[in-house]
Amino acid sequence: MKRSLEIPSEEDWGDYKNDLDQKYAYKMFFGKNLAEARLLFQGAVIERTEELRFMPVIPFQYYIGAYYQYLTSLAVLNNRNASDTASCFLRLVESKLSDDPDSISPLMKELMSAIEYLAKNQTLFGADVDIYGDFNEILSEIKRLAQM
Template sequence: MKKILQIPTEEDWGEYKNDLDQKYAHKMFFGKNLAEARLLFEGAVIERTGELRFMPVIPFQYYIGAYCQYVTSPAVLNNRNASDAASCFLRLVESKLRVDPDSISPLMKELMPAIEYLAKNQVLFDADVDIYGDFNEIFSEIERLEQR
């Protein structure tokens, strides 16, 4: 796996100006390192997840690392949006595996410990199954999609 260690360049963002979602993602994330990007998730995790969903591949592969760090940090549990953070992360991974597997498959080995941690700790994230679904079922679907 080629892990992206450098902040994505303007060139890495490609033709983002032609897509409103990518343009906004660029506005929010461009030039930020992982620590700076991680802070973005604290205030508006649902919105930041949406921006990740539409990013070009290289920025996505870099900034999902910040999201992974955030969602597995003890600090997330003190945030009133902990349940949203965990659910959105799992759903993003599931969606990417389904719709754009080439963008996330190279990262799955690195992401899997976080995915498994979230699945096994749904109660810790105060994520009601009736609202967020069963994280273990999402985990199973992620595993199934990854095997394709």
Template sequence: MKQILQIPTEEDWDDYKSDLDQKYAYKMFFGKNLTEARLLFEGAVIERTEELRFMPVIPFRYYIFAYCQYLTSTEVLGRWDASDAASCFLRLVESKLSDESDAISPIMNELMPTIEYVAKNQVLFDADVDIYGDFNEIFSEIRRLVQM
């Protein structure tokens, strides 16, 4: 399956009103294109990562690519939260593969270039191994989970 190319509709958000986390994610992301959504990650990457974690499948499969755009842009590098952005992204992918593989497996081919870029550039993201762990080890675990 390829990445979802159109902005998720209200119907794509399923029954988001019955879950507080999904309701907040809807409030933040609904109706935004990838460029608009990418801006949401600036200065609040941990919060946006958590919103992605709890999104219904279709919005998740769309908005994860706003995160990819953010991570591969030059504007993230040198930011005070670049290390958090990189680590949270890798941990989100690892968690989704482990706990909700149906939500993420169909888009792994499209995500893999960003995953590999982040994992191979830990120093670029100023992510101290003692704090964030070794990104290459997380990448190895992601690859292992993909092959399961």
């Protein structure tokens, strides 16, 4: 996923100070470039995913690029949290399409290759269907929500 966006400014974060979730996301991500933000996902992917979920649109659209970079790197497969990384990404995309489609719809063509890769390689990520659900079913729901 190639993004030409610049690091989100203070103005892009809007009124983050009045929302605890956005305030924490700002604390973790503000001022970081994609390479720096990508490192944040290695240690705590579940927490970072939740922070993305609550970000204002511009920071979300920028920092999901860091998640995408991490997800599609070899580092993710060497991480004990590969299954959580894959599942959290799919669930984030699914929930954004359902709850805030304007924030993610413009990115769906770029994100779809990673989404399809995850659906085809659930076992590679060690994501047990009984725990994480069937990634192919999540893919179908994402396509339905994205009208793809």
